[in-house]
Amino acid sequence: MLKLSKYCIASEPFGDFASGDTKHVLLSGRTGEIRVIGAQGWDLLSAPDFSGNDLPGDLRYELMSIEALVPEQEDELTVILDRNRAAQEDTGQFYLVIQPTASCQLGCGYCGQAHTSQKLDDLDTDRLVTMVSEKLETGRFEHFQVGWFGAEPLNALSKIYELSVAFEKAAAKAGCSYGAKVVTNGMKLTVPTALKLAREAGVRLVEITLDGDREFHDKRRFTKKNQPSFDRIYGNLLKVATHPDIDFQINIRANVDEHNVEGVFALIDRLASDGLQERIRFYTAPVHSWGNDAHLQAVELARYAKWELNCLAYLVNRGFRSGLVPNRKNVVCMAAMKNGLLVDAYGEAFDCTEVSYVPAYGSDNTYKIGTLAEGIDANKRKIFSEYLGNVKSGELPCASCEILPICGGSCPKQWNEGLTPCPPTKLNIRGRLLLHYCASKIREEIPA
Template identity: 35%
Template sequence: MLTVSRYLTISETDFTSAQGVALRPAYLATTGRLYMIDKDTAEALNDESGFERKIRPDVLEDLIDAGAVIPDSVDELEVILEENRRAIAENRTRTFVIMPTSYCNLGCSYCGQAHTKATLRGSHRSGLVRRIIGEIESGCYDGIALNWFGGEPLMGYANIRDIARQIVPLAGDRGLSYWSQMVTNGVLLDARQLDTLYHDCRVSFFEITLDGTSHDLLRPKKAGGESLDHIVNFLSWAVRQPQYEDLRISIRTNVSPANRGEAAEFARTMAERGLGHDKVSFYAAPIHSWGNDISALELGKTAYGNVELEWLQAYRDAGLNCPSLVPTQRKKIVCIAMQTSAEVITSSGEVFSCTEQPLVPGYENTAVGNVSSLRIGRRPAGLYETWNDEISSGNYSCATCAILPVCGGSCPKAWAEGNPPCPATKFNLSSKLDMYASTHGFERP
């Protein structure tokens, strides 16, 4: 017996091809692929009861090959979760997320961190380097990733430079692949720093937040003054320098009631100022809680689902690079908290399993150790490594969600706090399918 995949979503909107065939857009989350399915087949699949008899044999065979129709003996949820577990177990990249300082030069109202003027130094810094070197020399991994986070990591620029200069050559000598990225507000980034970060520290990917045209109001500098113009001018210059061939920049906009209507103006401005470049991509994200109360600053899930469509359309209209309408790849490892081969190290040498624990009030005691005392090897288990088992047990609604394969559950910590972190696609998938059809030449009758 056959059944329709629980991860197949079909729009209820009819479209017509150039040949006059009635079609409906569909999305299969197990593969991240979009399809146009003829209306009769779509209705048969939605009805489910006896659908095999209502679908042409050749079409049914195609649906089986695609994974949209499967044997009813298959437990799709367990297949997905087991693939996730296997990906975690087989991952051979050792990841360190390093917070070189606990301070930030911006005072964003939605930030969940409590910043202090602490910098990685002394025994904590030497312990961190010793730990990374020990893992490189362990022979257990094929790759090493150093990701810089904060606070604002560039306020600890000297630490970044000095640590990376010790690690990069050693990784190369041991034949390990090396990857480095940075999440930064971009305020302190200049030509001298970028040159060192790119060439010496091998940081090739930067994520920078620009909160729309209201950026300077929403992300004020603690010392006063504005930052948007400086950041945009510098990025526009940087992406045009031939010596940074592999440089990639992702620009994130945290969307709130304060800037939700700025999509078109912001996108147009970014394009006019030179960021419609192959090295730059844009995406919008809702403000979310890190355990702090941001209820006055966030949009509801359904409301944000509608707003995200506006931002995606604005990016496209302005000629900016932006994500595909729907996720196109499986998310088998949802975050670093899933795997003991990944850890966060703070400026005080504490080791955490999750990036949203350090500096966050209420999570001070969730560290799994300190670099000064932990033995070389994988970190101790944190709070979230059993996430796939939690889903399997039905403890969270992810178990019945149609986009689980490409979402992975988004954020175990948020679920544990009672703040479901479901992505916008859960709420606007049908609209995205219709947008896909409209932008690919199919018309509504």
């Protein structure tokens, strides 16, 4: 006997003008696979007395293959959590985030970090290289991924280049591949810097934050001397994105709250007018707590979910290829990775990117799990790593949520701090499915 997976989500019905049939877009959250099914088939699937025998054989086998249909007695929550736990234990990847400096030119109001001129010193640099080499030499990893993060990592370019040479050498010696990404405010991302990052630091992805068009961005992401930053950042972006010898992926992120929600579409228009649709990936994220009260300025979730859907539709209309339907998420974030680590400019270690340099967590940071000098305390990693058990026990509401497989449980840190980090996808996933279908049809009809 079979049952419809509780993680199978169907869009609202829509009319297919070509065939005249009524259909649904179907997402199997367990695998991330998407299918289109006729209304009659969906009615059979969603009937209270459904057993699987009423479906045509080819449809039944197809739905079984994507795990939209599962054994009737299967405990689906346990299956999902077991898979996630296994993925967290062994990803085949060592993911190291490095904050080479604690400095940043900007004074963004929603940032919870305290910035200083501190840079990773030579002694901790040597310790970091030794730690990486020893870890890679165990032979357990197929890939070594580095994320350069801030404060503003490009304020320590010489340290990035120095460490990149050592890391690439260590990876080659261990027989694993190497890659890097940079999250930057964009102030120092000039063409010469971008070329050197790609050629000498193995950078394959760069992410830049723009919080709307100039009018909105400059009210939020100004320099510490209270000067605007948009023109400089956007000028750098445009030169780098259109340079023929720079091919790393570029993501543009807009942090959205009540103060700039009206300014995002104008930024999309600017990016489109400059012909960047095929060159960049654009996405938005609601502003959240970073050890501060930034989340109090957030757009209310239901309104944000509706706005986000309109934003995604606008991106499609303007020719961007945005992620419309989330993929299966076995590992929610670095905090859940057994082999994920962040090291800051003071040589302190964490398993989350949103806790270092944050005064709210105390002078001896609550979330610190060790130092390069003294090593890592494995017991302190359990603050985040055991959150799947909290999902299983029902302590977190994720246990009954239909998007758990594609959300992963959201942010363990925010749950730990008593906040509710449910993503807008929870409220707009059905609209996203329809938009995904429409976007795929648009692309099919546009001649190459």
